[in-house]
Amino acid sequence: MENEKSVDPWQSLMQVGWLAVLLGLTIEVILVVLAAGFGTLKGAYPVLADLVQKISWSAIVCLGIAVATMAQKARGSLMGLAGLLAAPFAFVVARSLHKGAIAALGVAAAARPGPSLILIGLLKGLQYGSFGLALNWVEKKPWGKLAAHLATGLAAGVVFGGMMLALVIQAAPQMPPFPVLVSSATSEVLFPVGCALVIYVSKIMKKLRGDS
Numbered sequence: 001m002e003n004e005k006s007v008d009p010w011q012s013l014m015q016v017g018w019l020a021v022l023l024g025l026t027i028e029v030i031l032v033v034l035a036a037g038f039g040t041l042k043g044a045y046p047v048l049a050d051l052v053q054k055i056s057w058s059a060i061v062c063l064g065i066a067v068a069t070m071a072q073k074a075r076g077s078l079m080g081l082a083g084l085l086a087a088p089f090a091f092v093v094a095r096s097l098h099k100g101a102i103a104a105l106g107v108a109a110a111a112r113p114g115p116s117l118i119l120i121g122l123l124k125g126l127q128y129g130s131f132g133l134a135l136n137w138v139e140k141k142p143w144g145k146l147a148a149h150l151a152t153g154l155a156a157g158v159v160f161g162g163m164m165l166a167l168v169i170q171a172a173p174q175m176p177p178f179p180v181l182v183s184s185a186t187s188e189v190l191f192p193v194g195c196a197l198v199i200y201v202s203k204i205m206k207k208l209r210g211d212s
Contacts, residue, residue: 021058053101056090
């Protein structure tokens with residue numbers, strides 16, 4: 001316990017921050033590869049604007065949950081509350097930064113009808129609130145290692161990502177193009193999986209520093 005308490009929390013948060021940035025970058029690269037494969041890639045500026053959105057979203061959500069993992073008491077409720085609050089906040093910030101980047105880069109914004117922003121924010125909050133609670137439960141189990149963390153992220157991505165896609169399809173006047181659906185599904189599934197990986201790796205690195 002003494003070793004764990006001696007670990008600098010700011011160093012741990014910085015580590016999570018960099019890992020979250022890397023997660024956002026990785027997912028954007030995957031989406032660019034998919035777009036290139038579908039022939040829907042529209043140039044460097046839209047990719048840069050999307051990258052701003054992915055990194056800001058990833059950093060805020062993963063950092064929010066990571067802060068709760070450092071608490072010594074009521075970790076389960078704190079991790080759930082952190083996800084519940086961080087996800088809607090991250091959605092608003094990432095969307096605002098994306099719009100700002102689009103305007104600054106002179107990119108023509110695609111006007112597509114979609115679900116209510118309030119509804120999306122609430123769904124994201126529910127998703128990452130339950131995700132935080134599930135991670136807290138998993139990590140207390142003897143089998144709660146890397147695979148269990150990734151499975152938790154995958155479950156959150158599939159269940160809530162499916163809900164999000166259903167909302168997008170329902171709000172659209174006609175079925176969205178297949179590349180758009182694939183890109184959205186990939187993003188919705190990979191983010192919670194990647195965030196679970198970030199949290200797990202950060203905890204391992206924290207233990208290693210505490211033991212050194």
